[in-house]
Amino acid sequence: MAESPTSLSSKDVAHVARLARLHLDDATIESYRTQLASVLTHIARLGNVDTAGVDPMAHPLDTVNRLDDDEPGPVLSLDQVLMNAPAREGDFIAVPKVLGGDSA
Amino acid sequence: MIRADATAVAAAIRSGALRAVDHARTTLDAIDAANPGLNAYHEVFHEAALERAAAIDAMIAAGRDPGPLAGVCVAVKDNIATTLGQTTCSSRMLEGYRSPFEATVVTRLLGAGAVIVGKTNMDEFAMGSSSETCAWGVVRNPHDPTRTPGGSSGGSAAAMAAGLCDLSLGSDTGGSIRQPAAFCGIVGLKPTYGRISRWGLVAFGSSLDQIGPFAATVRDAALAYGVMAGVDPHDSTSAAIAVEDWQATPATDPRALRVGVPSQYLCNNDPAVTEALDRALALLRAAGATIVDIDLPMTDHGISTYYVIAPAEASSNLARFDGIRYGHRAAQRAGEGLEELYARSRSEGFGAEVQRRIMLGTYVLSSGYYDAYYDRALRIRRLIKQEFDTAFARCDVILGPTAPTAAFPIGGVTDPLQMYMNDVYTVNTNIAGIAGISLPGGTDRSSGHELPVGLQLQAPAFAENRLLRASELLERLLSA
Numbered sequence: 001m002a003e004s005p006t007s008l009s010s011k012d013v014a015h016v017a018r019l020a021r022l023h024l025d026d027a028t029i030e031s032y033r034t035q036l037a038s039v040l041t042h043i044a045r046l047g048n049v050d051t052a053g054v055d056p057m058a059h060p061l062d063t064v065n066r067l068d069d070d071e072p073g074p075v076l077s078l079d080q081v082l083m084n085a086p087a088r089e090g091d092f093i094a095v096p097k098v099l100g101g102d103s104a
Numbered sequence: 105m106i107r108a109d110a111t112a113v114a115a116a117i118r119s120g121a122l123r124a125v126d127h128a129r130t131t132l133d134a135i136d137a138a139n140p141g142l143n144a145y146h147e148v149f150h151e152a153a154l155e156r157a158a159a160i161d162a163m164i165a166a167g168r169d170p171g172p173l174a175g176v177c178v179a180v181k182d183n184i185a186t187t188l189g190q191t192t193c194s195s196r197m198l199e200g201y202r203s204p205f206e207a208t209v210v211t212r213l214l215g216a217g218a219v220i221v222g223k224t225n226m227d228e229f230a231m232g233s234s235s236e237t238c239a240w241g242v243v244r245n246p247h248d249p250t251r252t253p254g255g256s257s258g259g260s261a262a263a264m265a266a267g268l269c270d271l272s273l274g275s276d277t278g279g280s281i282r283q284p285a286a287f288c289g290i291v292g293l294k295p296t297y298g299r300i301s302r303w304g305l306v307a308f309g310s311s312l313d314q315i316g317p318f319a320a321t322v323r324d325a326a327l328a329y330g331v332m333a334g335v336d337p338h339d340s341t342s343a344a345i346a347v348e349d350w351q352a353t354p355a356t357d358p359r360a361l362r363v364g365v366p367s368q369y370l371c372n373n374d375p376a377v378t379e380a381l382d383r384a385l386a387l388l389r390a391a392g393a394t395i396v397d398i399d400l401p402m403t404d405h406g407i408s409t410y411y412v413i414a415p416a417e418a419s420s421n422l423a424r425f426d427g428i429r430y431g432h433r434a435a436q437r438a439g440e441g442l443e444e445l446y447a448r449s450r451s452e453g454f455g456a457e458v459q460r461r462i463m464l465g466t467y468v469l470s471s472g473y474y475d476a477y478y479d480r481a482l483r484i485r486r487l488i489k490q491e492f493d494t495a496f497a498r499c500d501v502i503l504g505p506t507a508p509t510a511a512f513p514i515g516g517v518t519d520p521l522q523m524y525m526n527d528v529y530t531v532n533t534n535i536a537g538i539a540g541i542s543l544p545g546g547t548d549r550s551s552g553h554e555l556p557v558g559l560q561l562q563a564p565a566f567a568e569n570r571l572l573r574a575s576e577l578l579e580r581l582l583s584a
Contacts, residue, residue: 016466020419020466021426022450024451024459035460036464039521043412046477047476049402049487051484057482057483057486059311059341060297060311060537060538060565061298068340080205083204084201085429086428086431086432095442095445098441
């Protein structure tokens, strides 16, 4: 097994968790640090491939931006749209206050 | 194992020789008997399936044709939206989620006369190769219940192999149809990217995902494929390329068939896998096919490329699960803001593997690492595609193992990277966006159980009919 990227610290993992909006405790951060380091070490072999002059391929199909006709079709009812909302108030989805919280 | 025959079931029901209700009841009874041990189904639609079957019988009694899947019992992977029951992706995040709309594939199957009997368990959000990350418990392999059925579509594969449906649906982002088909001894088809609408499939890797059927035979897989394939206005990535009836393509003449075998597919396989491949090659050669040695040196970079692209896309797709509009929401705490609520909802709702992939994807897309990982992987993706293009100039189909081993024991693979290596032969099909299929190819008896071994055929994009005809030939040669 190759060595883990020494650059991956617990602080890095915590930063990524914050970007990903995941709430991880210290033990989980440490276990993800080890596992991610192992996967990233494997992935780092891609650095050995010569990609000079090769265009990135984001998608297998050539088709881009197929546009629909601008005609109204059937839509979901408000009740259908809201039927899975964890908290509902009338025709609205209830959420905590956006302003005034610790991290808002 | 019970060998289903969807084509024969539909024919018998259409001719009036078999009642759809009786067939549905037989299937539901089989599910009730075997599912507690296998955990293939998360939900079974007893009443709805019988009502639907009665409606099919009524149509036939009235002289109307329900379609080519008349009364055929279909199991649907739980990441495909059905208005019947829940659509949970085997995740606590979507526990209790009821889709307000129906996936195009489900609409098309119902339009062809199918009866949906239930939703099947899977690796959470289709992330896994063993169906062990399912939030509703592990799925067991019907050939040996101490082993996994593969994943991520393990429930659909196990249900099919155990005779608990006539056809089932899976999704394949890096092998999630073909590997469980191999482990369960059935046929699993991953069509070309864009061939079948993804509308209603909960997105994992949007440039890789494709829905496809599990079936007992190539003929049945082709039947399901034919019903589902084709452009869909709801999915702008579904290809506007005409789907021709596979039977309009002449049966493959083995003497005109060039079978490519990449040297990179021959190492690192268990002996029973090597034996199965050697036997298939000998049979093809004896039938007059030309075996062509080909070279796919990028095979070894497939896993690394995949584990950049797929988690990157997943981290973006799964950002929608924030506990607000749908899905799990953490209990609110006083003074806590919206961002903290998102983070706690996501960490409570997602299991460990899903969070691991989100972390990996977020990392490779993050500032400072994007070029080194994501951009580089996309360039290698093109090299992988070009390598297949070059290979297909010299052969009609590519043959190899579906996976390096037969089904492994539940709990037998605990290192994430080792688990990822299971997909070494399947990920590049998705990366290049071409078509692939797994067929039962042999048996591994080394464990004392008879475990199926899968063989994979790959064909160029939109050459499904060529793939199906070649598969039919190989299936016939192997069973003779």
